[in-house]
Amino acid sequence: MKQRRLGRSGLTVSRLGLGTMTWGRDTDTGEAAAQLTAFVDAGGTLLDTADVYSEGQSELLIGHLLREVVPRDDLVIATKAAITPDGHYDASRRHLLGALDASLDRLGVDHVDLWQPHVYDPATPLEETLSALDEAVSSGRARYAGVSNYAAWQLAKATTWQRSWPGRAPIVSTQVEYSLLHREIERDVVPAALDAGVGVLPWSPLGRGVLSGKYRTGIPADSRAATPHFAEFVQPYLGEDSRRIVESVATAADGLGVSPLAVALSWVRDQPGVVAPIIGARTSGQLLGILETEQLTLPQEIRDALDDVSDV
Template sequence: MKERHLGRSGLLVSRLGLGTMTWGEDTEPDEAAAQLVAFAEAGGTLVDTADVYCDGRSEQILGHLLRELVDRDRLVVATKAAIRPDGRYDGSRRHLLRALDASLDRLDLEHVDLWQLHVYDPATPLEETLSALDEAVASGRTRYAGVSNFAGWQIAKAAAWQKAWPGRAPIVSAQLEYSLLRRDIEREVVPAVLDAGAGLLPWSPLGRGVLTGKYRTGIPAGSRAAGDQYGDFVRPYLDEECGRIVESVVTAAEGLGVSPLSVALAWVRDRPGVAAPIVGARTAAQLSAALESEDLTLPGEIRAALDDVSDMSPPPP
């Protein structure tokens, strides 16, 4: 798998990341092991988790697998903090540094490669929140710092603050939802990320699974949309407009002789500013299908057609 620099930093990451949000819940440890081995064997390096994923079990499983199956030094391990177990946002220095120490304990690591603010906490002064990133880098508990789910102005403010004084940890990444079904970040977030010199890490690059085409004729039993936990998460992308985009992806895939999944991933992977889409597969088979996208580069005319059909921007004033 090819690698890219994460923004303007020196950190190289595989241009597809492995997400672990379901590890410990929908994805059992044996299945997680199969995913991690397949990902590493394909040349993948970026593995993304968070302290709240499955109440910390995701980090625990990843830590065990790093000890038993895969050389930790081959991987770029990323995690996040700023959400309490009860769902409240907490960007205080106290909470963040305690959360990082707890993550390192669960992962059984002395440091992570990328530590990200999971959300923006409006109740805490941003300079206090960012001071936790500085402390984490200065102490060696993380090598790089990033943000997740920040608005464009929040990214710009954070990046500018970190650049204002020597020795502060620069913002090298921003993780946002981005796919053919979710392009609104192109208006303000992507320009802010590019201006900050950060790398974009899209989550849910397959439109919450809808761009695979599996919901074209209904909601399959056993799918995320059929369940109580993720049903409300998927259903907003099952409307007529999204369906039209999915059909265009399927048509492109048929013409290229590849899967709709590969087309959707290749599209977002090669958008401006993108370092690596984060793919969260429930099974090793699903991950294997995603890894096939590595060899696909979309022809210009197909990319232009997908750009056109998925353009949801409002008309100019």
């Protein structure tokens, strides 16, 4: 798998990242081990998690796999904090640094490679949140700092603040939702990231699974939309506007002799500013299909057609 530099930093990561939101809940130890092994064997390095994924079970499971399956040094481990167990936002210095220590304990490591506030917390001054990133990096508990789910003005303010004084940890990445079904960030977040030299890490690059084509004729019983904890997450992308885009992706896939998933993922992977889409798979077989996308580069005429049909 090709590697890309994360923003203007010296850190390189695989141009696909492996997400672990369901690990420890819907994805058990055996399946997670199979996925991680397949990912690393394909040259993947970026492993993404968060302290709230599966109520901490994702990080615990990753910690087990680092001890038993894949060496820690083979991976670039990214995690996040700022959402409390009851769903509130807390990006205070107290909460963030305590959450980082808890993440390190669950992961069984002395540092993570990329640490990010999971959300912007309007109740906490941004400079306080950023001071926690400085402390994490200067203490060696994190190698690099990023942000997640920040609006363009929040990203611009954070990157400018961190550059304004020597010794502050620069923001090297921003993790945001981005797909053919969610292109709003092209208006402001992507230009802000490009200007600041920040790498974009898209989450849900397959439109919450809808761009795979699995929902074209209904909701499969084994899909995330059929589960109580993901149904509301997927539902917004099951409307008529989304259906038109999905059908266009399917048409392009038929013409190229590949899957709709491959077309949709290749499109977002090669958008300006994007470093590594974060992909999640239900099974290792599904992941292997996703990893085959590495071989696909969309012809420009197909990219143009998809741009037109999904234009924001």
